[in-house]
Amino acid sequence: MKYLSFHAEGRDRFGFATVNGVFDLSRRTAYTSLRDFIARGRADEARLIAKTDTADYALAEITFLTPLPDTDKIVCVGVNYPDRNAEYKDGSELPKYPSLFLRTRGSFVAHGQPIQLPPESSQLDYEGEIALVIGKPGRRISEDNALDHIFGLTLCNEGSVRDWMRHGKFNVTQGKNFEASGSIGPWIVPIADVGPLGSVEIKAFVNGELRQEDKMERMMFPVRRLISYISNFTALLPGDIIVSGTPTGSGARFDPPRYLVAGDVVAVESDIVGRLENRVELERA
Incomplete structure (x- = not known):
């Protein structure tokens, strides 16, 4: 179901x-x-x-449509896989706390709908991710009880406009919230049908070429930790979405970078959840 x-x-x-x-x-x-x-x-x-x-x-x-068009909030996790942290080549140790940012509902489109390449940039990138949908409300949720608050899983292409992410010294909000720059869907698989979360695999393809591949068991901040940590500062509500982080292999990490262009087809896939697919088109200014 x-x-x-x-x-x-x-x-x-x-x-x-x-x-x-x-x-x-x-x-x-x-x-x-x-x-x-x-x-x-x-x-x-x-x-x-x-x-x-x-x-x-x-x-x-x-x-x-996006699975939850009226969601209260979308909380996104940055740099949550060890290989992804190593991509920065800054010699930093693994972080003690997750890096978080919020996205607007309007920054995502549904399965099968076009992702918009904005005229302000040529650096639209893809990020395939597993997203958690909250089913039970809570504040200051313990890690022991965290899984009880999950309704199910969906997929996300957490599209990012890379140069706009560098406009601010301490935030990435601009580059993460261009209208229709990412996608969520196509549906939500209830947690009872998922099985062990660690075995859930995430893949991302561009024009059929595999670019990203990993499993949730390798996340630096597992699902229990994310739900507990996030619920310390904000009340999690039914229908809230937590986008759990992307593996290595986004377009920015190639030399030279391989950003998306009009006509590209991006697919995010999981054997448990399904396949989220979108074509990139130029946004009319």
Whole structure:
């Protein structure tokens, strides 16, 4: 079972997908969005519908939206794989605390929608990542209880405009928040269907060429630590997204750099979650 938000027959909807097709929860329930459904913890309703009802749409009949268009916040983790830290070639020790920044909802598009290459830069880069979706609210969550707060996993291409990331001395906000510069989706796989988190693999491809590959077990700050640390300073809410960091192999680390250009196709893939794919196009100024 995979939870998603989508557009069909002239309106935005949400539901879940199985091998039988897409089931529309927005017409079957009183919930206002997938985020509302997650907050109420009613996955049992979806399982019952999957067993007793028929699908409303084939996947080919829908247009994907980002899984949680109304998410409260998207917290992103920088430099969370040891090889990624070594890419900086600054001789630094592994960090004691995660590097964090926030992204806006508008900086991401859905699966199948075009990623925008802004006219202000030619340094749009890709970063394939696993993203955690929070299901249970909490503040100052202990590491022992952290996994209880996860609803599921989705995929992210955490697109970055590299030169704009260097405009500020102490922040990367500008380069991480260009409109439609990254993507999230295509859906959320519930944590009960994931298995051991450490075995979850992440890959990123550009035009079919494998550029990034790693497993979550190698993260410097594991999922339990991230949830506990982040929840110290902000209350985590149902539908919040934590983008957990990218492996080595982004375009900036090649010599010369291999930034994205119009027409490139970026795919982020996980054998557990699925495949998130987007084409790059020039943004009209």
